Amino acid sequence: MTLDEVYYGELTDSTLQELKNVGRWFNTLYGSFPMVIGGWAVWLYNPLGYGSRDIDLLFPERRMKERLANQYLAANGYVLKRRSPFEEQFVKEVVTSKGTEEIYLDACSVEDGNVVRGSRVEIPWRLAFQHSELMELRGLRFYVPRPEVLIMFKAKAALDREYDRKRAYDAYYLDSKIAKDYHDVASLLKSCDFDSRLLNESLESTGFGEMFKDVLKRAADRKDVVSDHGLDKGGMEGLIGELELE
Numbered sequence: 001m002t003l004d005e006v007y008y009g010e011l012t013d014s015t016l017q018e019l020k021n022v023g024r025w026f027n028t029l030y031g032s033f034p035m036v037i038g039g040w041a042v043w044l045y046n047p048l049g050y051g052s053r054d055i056d057l058l059f060p061e062r063r064m065k066e067r068l069a070n071q072y073l074a075a076n077g078y079v080l081k082r083r084s085p086f087e088e089q090f091v092k093e094v095v096t097s098k099g100t101e102e103i104y105l106d107a108c109s110v111e112d113g114n115v116v117r118g119s120r121v122e123i124p125w126r127l128a129f130q131h132s133e134l135m136e137l138r139g140l141r142f143y144v145p146r147p148e149v150l151i152m153f154k155a156k157a158a159l160d161r162e163y164d165r166k167r168a169y170d171a172y173y174l175d176s177k178i179a180k181d182y183h184d185v186a187s188l189l190k191s192c193d194f195d196s197r198l199l200n201e202s203l204e205s206t207g208f209g210e211m212f213k214d215v216l217k218r219a220a221d222r223k224d225v226v227s228d229h230g231l232d233k234g235g236m237e238g239l240i241g242e243l244e245l246e
Contacts, residue, residue: 003050003176008096011094012053014101016051019137020138022057022072030068033134034057035059035145036143037128037144037145037150038054039054042188045144045192048191050180053104055104060129062112076092078092089106090105091104117159117163121207123152123206123208124206127145128143152206154188155181179225182219182225183225185216186228189236194243209245216240220233220236
């Protein structure tokens, strides 16, 4: 299936509505703005993208994550379900013209590890809070990582899923997630102005530089990714060159 079929509008519209519910809940009840990571963070920078089937939230401490996220999940119809041999997530059922679908909500904290699978390289979640932007969506406010940090998280997600794919009994689910990760990387490259100094400093401090360059090269090699953004391989390589990676 194509990304258009997996991330079809009726489903992503439902997930976007759920994201608004999350924002409204935090903004109204707690006076705080949740940190959004993952596909919806990319969409807030580039609303022409797919959005996501998932909602990914990051908290400054584990205790807050467990208290607030669990309260929201319990009050809004989520149940814990295994998605793959590697993942358990909270899901909420929604009905579309294609049948019953599931919205996923993930929550983590800066105290949780974020090591690239199969390596010792870690991209600490705290980078998101150290380098963030406050975005507004129809009167609701969300923090998102700056693009220099978000693109590192998305590149790491692609590597993790490619690592998992080698061990999966059914790789179909992971294939669509991998394609989406590369699509999100390209969306950020096309839509954002990057601070090359911040990006290079972050890559150096984490030791993620060579892995990151490899992900960018793979993104440029994917015809589906570059064509979806109105580019060819040379155009994608041009955007990568503008990052001025060291």
